[in-house]
Amino acid sequence: MFLVFSLLGGVVLLFIIAPLAAMFLQVSPGVFAETAADKEVRGSIMLTLWTSMAATAVFAIAAVPLAYLLARAQFPLKRFVNGTIDLPIVIPHSAAGIALLGVFSRDTIAGKAFGALGIEFVGGYAGIMAAMAFVSLPFLINASRDGFAAVPQRYENVARNLGASPIRTFFTISVPLASRSIVSGLVLMFARGMSEFGAVIIIAYHPMITPVLIFERFGAFGLKYARPVSVVFISVCLVFFIVLRSISGEKRKFFQ
Amino acid sequence: MTPPDSGEIFVDGIRHESNAAKGPQISIVYQDQALFPHMTVWQNIEYGLHGRVKAKPERSARVRALARELQIEQLLGRKPGTLSGGESQRVALARALAVRPKILMLDEPLSSLDIRARAGIRSILRELNRSGITMIHVTHDYEEAISLASRIAVMERGTIVQSGNPREIFMCPKSEFVARFTGIKNFYEGSLVRTKHGAATTGTFLTGPLTMSVAVDARPGNGFIAIRSEDVTLSLAKPESSARNIFEGTIVDIIPTGNGVEIAIDTGIDIVARVTGQSCSEMNLECGKKVWVQFKATAARFIPAASPP
Incomplete structure (x- = not known):
């Protein structure tokens, strides 16, 4: 049985690795260097990295406390809230983009309010970040919630018994003890946001993040031109992912 | 921590607030110690002092004094994960005592320890008790109760079935349950x-x-x-x-x-x-x-x- 399962597993692995490997092999080092030096490519990669990072950071401020509530508090409609959080994972991302556009376009109340503050969603950085966050938040919330749930409540009780306020208990006991899961959630959210295409392209075609740039080069010039950008971007993503994973102490888990 | 369903707790005539840093302090020591695993022994002991004692030198002095009293000075820089059961229980006691509680609640503090560590902690508890601190000690071990308590209450299914001094309990158990508890x-x-x-x-x-x-x-x-x-x-x-x-x-x-x-x-x-x-x-x-x-x-x-x- 194990032999059969191993063979089946091998097929799945091959299915993931083969296209990527083939793509990497089809890009010569010369073309790779040339693409990596391309100003438009560089700009879009930088943009993708910082918008995803910023979206993760901004939304973490509210998402981590929410995760704590979901792990600890009992409240009506909790199941509904838990289900809602997973919603962005299952709906098509282009549909998510359309939904966001409906809320943030220039002629809506929210759009006007943010516009008055100088924040443009459609075709703006805020729009890119909103689209990235919308589809990647579940990863942060789910990971953090599981992390908080795994912290024995006894530690929090002891802290409270020693006179610590709930907020101090949260920051000195709950967050540090759940930090692994939270950081891993942040990394996942960042990575997922970075790779988002569908929701972003609907709300902000320009400024162009790398997934959109790849799509555009494919549409305008064909496979030959889209491929090197993909390879450069994937390389950057992999480097970032590995570095972040090892920083968060998940190195062993990741490499095993 | 857990607000009472009904009633109030008074310590020396002052109402105990279940969820505030004010009012008479009732410290709890658990069987499994529940030391904060991400902090050093020092940080564990000092934890309850933040907010109570403003001056850092005074906090440090209190931590050191307690560490000396409980003979854990050499452990102050270590993390709880590296401590033995007896050492952990000393640290947990130090952490609970640092906030100068009126009452010390002990939830089976000896049951997870080996015999030698047990004797050590038991004598510490006896000394603490002599120094005037009130202790409420939950145990399944009647020897522990005899050796530490001035009054014993035996609980069965959430109600006190007999209370009195150890002699009364052990020489005159009022029910089968109490007699079984005493280990006869x-x-x-x-x-x-x-x-x-x-x-x-x-x-x-x-x-x-x-x-x-x-x-x-x-x-x-x-x-x-x-x-x-x-x-x-x-x-x-x-x-x-x-x-x-x-x-x-x-x-x-x-x-x-x-x-x-x-x-x-x-x-x-x-x-x-x-x-x-x-x-x-x-x-x-x-x-x-x-x-x-x-x-x-x-x-x-x-x-x-x-x-x-």
Whole structure:
């Protein structure tokens, strides 16, 4: 049985690795260097990295406390809230983009309010970040919630018994003890946001993040031109992912 | 922490706030210590002092003083994961004491420790108690209760079934449950059939194949007999003595314990006698050997059954 399962597993692995490997092999080092030096490519990669990072950071401020509530508090409609959080994972991302556009376009109340503050969603950085966050938040919330749930409540009780306020208990006991899961959630959210295409392209075609740039080069010039950008971007993503994973102490888990 | 469903707690006439840093402090020490694993021993002890003691030097002084008192000075830089059970419990005590509680609540603080660590913590608790701090100590171990408590309350299913000083509890258990808790080995169910009136009240208790004489002032009826194993003596020949209860039996088990050896003798029912290790070897006691057991009628305590079986 194990032999059969191993063979089946091998097929799945091959299915993931083969296209990527083939793509990497089809890009010569010369073309790779040339693409990596391309100003438009560089700009879009930088943009993708910082918008995803910023979206993760901004939304973490509210998402981590929410995760704590979901792990600890009992409240009506909790199941509904838990289900809602997973919603962005299952709906098509282009549909998510359309939904966001409906809320943030220039002629809506929210759009006007943010516009008055100088924040443009459609075709703006805020729009890119909103689209990235919308589809990647579940990863942060789910990971953090599981992390908080795994912290024995006894530690929090002891802290409270020693006179610590709930907020101090949260920051000195709950967050540090759940930090692994939270950081891993942040990394996942960042990575997922970075790779988002569908929701972003609907709300902000320009400024162009790398997934959109790849799509555009494919549409305008064909496979030959889209491929090197993909390879450069994937390389950057992999480097970032590995570095972040090892920083968060998940190195062993990741490499095993 | 958990707000009371009803009622209030007063300590020295001041209301205890369940979820505030003000009011009289009641510190809790858990069986599993619950030391914060991401902090050093020092940080653990200091934790409750933030917000209470503003000046850092004073906080440090308190941590050091407690560490000295509990002999954990050399552990201050370590993380809880590297400590032994006894060391962890000392740290947990230091952490709880740092906030100068009016009452120290101990939830089975010794049960997760080995015997040596237990003795150490027990003597620390006794000293703390002598220094004037009130302790509420939850335990399943009656020896722990005897050695530490000035008052004992025995709880069964959430209610206190008996309270009093240790002597009252252990010499006069009011129910089967309390008697079992006190660890009395010889505990038999049966019925009291006859009570003789005289200088001393003596009854006859039937349990299984045996008939015992017991000193009682209870009415005849169903109930239990409790005999402390220390009150049972053994002899190799049929003894001539004033003891009313003398039975012949066969040794079925020999159990070494912390203070002596417990010998189980089958006399129709199993009776446990506690003897010293010395007499055990001098008498050549071994399984299968025939011996005589005896105990005085006054050593057998009759406990009427709560409800007729």
